[in-house]
Amino acid sequence: MTGIRAWILQRLTAVYMLGYLLFLAGALARYAPDGYPAWRGMLSVPLISSATLLFFTALLVHAWVGIRDVILDYVRPAVMRLALLALLGLWLVGLGIWVARVLLVVWI
């Protein structure tokens, strides 16, 4: 991934996540879930479910850029760096599949 692409993705995802946190505060104020039915109900609202799935996507992309920077800064042996970056990628994609399931199961 080129430097400029990583830089842009890091900023874009950050801005989206900031906006989502405000959105979430509003949703929690409006729905004020006080038990399982209300909580599940709130997360089944398509707008909220979609925005949340997007949030996690943004989070995982943002985390990829950040942790990749940490690995590039501190891990000097090239083979070790490659292995760790590959593991990081797998880990984040796995988390993405997991959270997509959690949210879509509720939605569908």
Added chain:
Amino acid sequence: MRTNQPRPVFLNLLKIRQPVTAVASFAHRVSGVLLFLAIPLCIYLLELSLSGPEGYVRAGAIVSALPARVLQLVFAWAVFHHVLAGVRHLLMDLDIGTGLAAGTGSAHFVTVAGGVLTLLTAGWLFL
């Protein structure tokens, strides 16, 4: 001319007086890594809370337990500092506050504000 002597090296980061900008930057990195480690825990709790009424109650119980609250306080600091320092980065990307005085001042603000918000959260979590 002396024969080749090794150059003096002093890299004990803990003994070098760090400027506030360095502290803010390092904390930004540390908080980022902490939040990265928290992601699977959050997804797990989300899944549990959506799995059914018993799951919802169990998730609530896990989150209110004392050791969990201590952990939440640490992650709360991580969120506050990472977001505040992140916004500082975004503003600097737009050429806002890039001078030395402004940069030092904003680093100070971010560090103190993060601490204050964490203290308030501690009050909310434990009182």
